[in-house]
Amino acid sequence: MPDSDLLSRFPRVRLMNGPTPVQRLSRLEVVLGPRLKGVSIWAKRDDLMELGGGGNKLRKLEFLIGQAKAEGCDTVVVIGGVQSNFARLAAAVCARVGLACELVLAQMVPRDSEIYQVNGNVLLDRLFGARVHVLARGDDASAFAAGRAAEVASSGRKAFVAVLGGSTPVGCLGYVDCAMEIAAQSAEMAVTFDTIVIPNGSGGMHAGLVAGMVINGEDPSRIVAHTVLSPADACILSTVEKVNAVLGLLSRQERVEPSELNISQSQLGGGYGIPTIPMVEAVKLVGSSEGLLIDPVYGGKAFAGLLSDIEGDVIQPGSNVLFLMTGGSPGLYAYADALNDE
Numbered sequence: 521m522p523d524s525d526l527l528s529r530f531p532r533v534r535l536m537n538g539p540t541p542v543q544r545l546s547r548l549e550v551v552l553g554p555r556l557k558g559v560s561i562w563a564k565r566d567d568l569m570e571l572g573g574g575g576n577k578l579r580k581l582e583f584l585i586g587q588a589k590a591e592g593c594d595t596v597v598v599i600g601g602v603q604s605n606f607a608r609l610a611a612a613v614c615a616r617v618g619l620a621c622e623l624v625l626a627q628m629v630p631r632d633s634e635i636y637q638v639n640g641n642v643l644l645d646r647l648f649g650a651r652v653h654v655l656a657r658g659d660d661a662s663a664f665a666a667g668r669a670a671e672v673a674s675s676g677r678k679a680f681v682a683v684l685g686g687s688t689p690v691g692c693l694g695y696v697d698c699a700m701e702i703a704a705q706s707a708e709m710a711v712t713f714d715t716i717v718i719p720n721g722s723g724g725m726h727a728g729l730v731a732g733m734v735i736n737g738e739d740p741s742r743i744v745a746h747t748v749l750s751p752a753d754a755c756i757l758s759t760v761e762k763v764n765a766v767l768g769l770l771s772r773q774e775r776v777e778p779s780e781l782n783i784s785q786s787q788l789g790g791g792y793g794i795p796t797i798p799m800v801e802a803v804k805l806v807g808s809s810e811g812l813l814i815d816p817v818y819g820g821k822a823f824a825g826l827l828s829d830i831e832g833d834v835i836q837p838g839s840n841v842l843f844l845m846t847g848g849s850p851g852l853y854a855y856a857d858a859l860n861d862e
């Protein structure tokens with residue numbers, strides 16, 4: 521589906537240096553040995569981008585910042601959790617393109633340690649020059665952000681307010697593009713990925729990928745997502761809604777049903793941002809076998825899901841798996857306590 525016109529009518533600021541690589545995790549395969557049951561594992565390196573430490577939110581920000589600039593905004597107000605990768609990357613992008621940036625960081629995770637509150641992503645937010653508002657537990661982030669936008673407007677400027685995870689239909693376009701990239705790389709490598717493993721947080725990445733695959737005529741249930749934020753039922757419904765909104769935005773007739781999406785809550789544990797033992801093991805396994813970093817909130821739980829799905833034969837023995845590495849390594853520093861003890 522080389523429909524290069526698909527996304528061309530949307531304003532876009534280029535933030536990436538071309539397609540991200542797909543690499544075989546050969547050392548990890550050796551370390552897993554018979555536990556692997558002949559499965560081959562590749563990684564799509566969306567953690568490997570030059571701006572702001574990289575990560576999946578840069579794909580969304582290409583379109584969101586394009587939209588903000590097209591609407592004549594000079595300030596970006598972002599809502600996120602304290603350790604939001606989206607907030608950190610929005611701050612970096614604003615520095616790069618010359619927009620003012622305000623981050624409204626909510627206490628979404630029950631972690632009060634000093635490293636969680638000031639290290640990791642929050643440290644970088646400040647280095648990238650953003651104005652950071654760390655809210656108290658229970659504060660209403662949307663109301664606070666609306667207040668900041670009104671204040672910006674009263675001084676004759678114009679704010680673009682970005683929602684949690686940047687998962688509006690426009691933000692999701694970044695992952696429609698990624699679905700096209702994966703299809704092209706799969707063809708070039710002559711490898712069919714039977715399963716694509718991803719985390720699902722705010723659902724925008726999953727929704728964009730599904731929309732892109734549907735447009736490509738591919739089966740979106742090949743994506744096995746592990747929810748890290750909401751229970752699976754709610755996650756499926758909200759993700760389906762986003763997929764269909766993206767297809768509508770692209771003037772496509774296709775629509776998806778909840779039964780076409782594959783979302784598991786087996787790795788959710790105590791909830792968003794709460795460490796689990798399988799997450800810690802997965803972060804350590806990927807680090808020690810490949811020298812690669814996956815994050816404690818998203819990638820660690822998704823990779824733990826991949827391992828448990830190989831063990832449970834949810835992933836077919838001998839099949840090809842693509843793990844989408846989404847970045848977020850600054851979060852590791854905020855979780856040093858959990859990663860050291862467990």
Ligand SMILES: *Cc1c(COP(=O)(O)O)cnc(C)c1O
Nearest residue numbers: 605721722723724725818846848
């Ligand atoms: C935000 C994020 C995700 C999840 O993407 P959503 O679109 O919110 O589902 C996965 N990995 C990392 C590192 C993230 O920052």
